[in-house]
Amino acid sequence: MSSGRSNIEVKVKGEEYGLNKQLSKSLLDIYPGIYFINVGYTYFDILWTRLQEKGSRKCTPIRDEYQLIHFFDLNNDVMPVAQFAKAELPILESLVNIRNRLTALKKDRKEYIKASDVQSIYSQVIKLITKLNDAREEEEPILGPPNRVDTTLDDVMQLLSLFFLTIGKNKESPATYCQLATIRQLLSHLDESGVYTQNDLKPFQDRLTHLSAIIKRDRENGKHPDQMTKFLLRRLEDCERIYRNLVSSLSVLSVELVPIHQRLVAIRRQLAAIVSKDKPQKQEIKPLLEELRKIDGKRQDGKFLGPGGSSVPPGQAILVGLLEECFEIVQDVNARRDDVAIPLKPIFDRLTEIRMQLERLVLTHRWTLRETDLWNYQLSLQEIDKMRVDGKWVDSEGNQPGGQFALLYLLRRCHGLLYRLISSSEPISEELMPISNKLLTVKKCLNEVLKHGNDFTPRDLYPYHLALYQIDNLRKDGKFYSDDGSIPEGQAIVISHLEECHALIEQMQEGINSSDEDDDVDEDDDDDDNSEEILEDGLQPAQPLPTHSSVPPSVTLAPPTSTLASLAIRSNDSASSQGTTSSSAPAINIPLRSTAAMEPTESTSTSLDTANASQPDQQ
Secondary structure, rough: OOOEEEEEEEEEEEHHHHHOOHHHOOOOOOOOOOOOOOOOHHHHHHHHHHHHHOOOOOOOEEEOOOOOOEEEEEOOOOOOEEOOHHHHHHHHHHHHHHHHHHHHHHHHHOOOOOHHHHHHHHHHHHHHHHHHHHHHOOOOOOOOOHHHHHHHHHHHHHHHHHHHOOOOOOOHHHHHHHHHHHHHHHHHHHHOOOOOOOHHHHHHHHHHHHHHHHHHHHHHHHOOHHHHHHHHHHHHHHHHHHHHHHHHHHHHHHHHHHHHHHHHHHHHHHHHHHOOOOOOOHHHHHHHHHHHHHHHHHEEEOOOOOOOHOOOOOOHHHHHHHHHHHHHHHHHHHOOOOOOOOOHHHHHHHHHHHHHHHHHHHHHHHHOOOOOHHHHHHHHHHHHHHHHHHHHHOOOOOOOOOOHHHHHHHHHHHHHHHHHHHHOOOOOOOOHHHHHHHHHHHHHHHHHHHOOOOOOOHHHHHHHHHHHHHHHHOOOOOOEEOOOOOOOOHHHHHHHHHHHHHHHHHHHHHHHHHHHHHHHHHHHHHHHHHHHHHHOOOOOOOOOOOOOOOOOOOOOOOOOOOHHHOOOOOOOHHHHHHHHOOOOOOOOOOOOOOOOOOOOOOHHOOOOOOOOOOOOOOO
16 A cells, blocks of 8 residues: 555535535544545545546545545555446446435434335336346456446445345345345455354354245245346355355364364454453463463474374364464563554444444344444444455554454454344334334243242233233234335234233133132132021022123222233333224334434343344454
């Protein structure tokens, strides 16, 4: 990389290309010495396209105090962007417009995302992919890095894929794209670091098999156009190629050396976790360093010997490389006085912030996460990853500051958390997710009551009856409907939760009835004796009291005796608070989930039933 930026003396006022003063809000302050800036897509694409003819390769716009946009040429960019044919320019402009529409739709929290809007945009993307393929078939294929059309199409597909997850269409082909992109990123990092075992690769194999089945099933059923299935299959084959390379690299490792290899990988990850702390303590390194020295002491003439010491098993290079890297990390920590070098401190702080936010979402994503929100994290991680030169971050002079291991650990950890959130998404529409969460809470409470086996009365069951009645009242003809009359995805899962709750209540009701029958037998014997005495006196027998419901509507109940039961009446939807008794079920009208990150509390933790997606730690 060059020692600095070369100003190509291009200054453009925003108004010249129809831009407004919002341009300044879409640019973040750039850190000195860091070749990175988070740019608003709309303005960057328009300006970059216009200035492409003026000799600029990949430009980074920076705002000055006069609201002018300076374009700086990165002569030796990490990810050079190839020029594209003029025939692809209309396709690029259409893709940029679609990306802007998706971004605006993602930011709109006033309404739920409608499946019809997503399908409409999806149809437009299919047409653009078809045009792009036709345009490139007429020209000779250009070998080299992806051009601006390719990168923009990748952005559109990742964002569109997250929209499919948001509306609950997880088992359709377009929803697999963002997962494939994240898996490819994780596999690439594993290939780069070499710190992995066969157990780490197994979850990726299972996930790729699952995604492959979805794509091939849709292709056989003709559910999506051939252009889309071919596009996704190429992405799938790319991931499978990297996976096969990782497996083949481990195949040279002898069985005798596998235990040592697994232990070195574990030590390497522990060291990376220690280094990534804000202020790593050298005392934490000492026990790991002693263990590394013991492993190093097992070598003879630099080789690990097999049983009996008579053979040299294959796979020595893998173990020696891991061992030397572990010693290098220890040396880096001992020699480093500051936490992270000053030029890398902004990246370290940003990665730490992203990791904390993703870890919080892992706990609270059922209540706070809209899948499209993950796009911002994906974008930030991609931009930070592109800043590396030959796998390292460099300063303005091309040097490699200290703290590389800490940044790599944080980057891979963030990618792992992002993959976990994407893969744990359930095939339930955003509109039905509040109902699903409430049913899971009720089911959790009922199971806890049954597990403890304490005596409970009909009064304790009333909150559960009320909660289920409110949810049942939202259905029409056995289905939940949106405000626009459409049927959201996830009906079968939500109805299954509802039936399970009813079954649990019936089970508890049977226990109450059996105990009441035993009490009634004793009371009936006493009543028969008393009635005979009354009749002998010439009085009429007492008339039975009128039968009422267990809890009349006019009766105000005291708080339920069970603390768990009180959780069942908590509702996040407005229909629950009104308690309507109409026989015709209204359409769903549930407020949106909060966008703020919600801290886990005692009440929310009882319904935490997240999908345990396999996610290996990426160090």
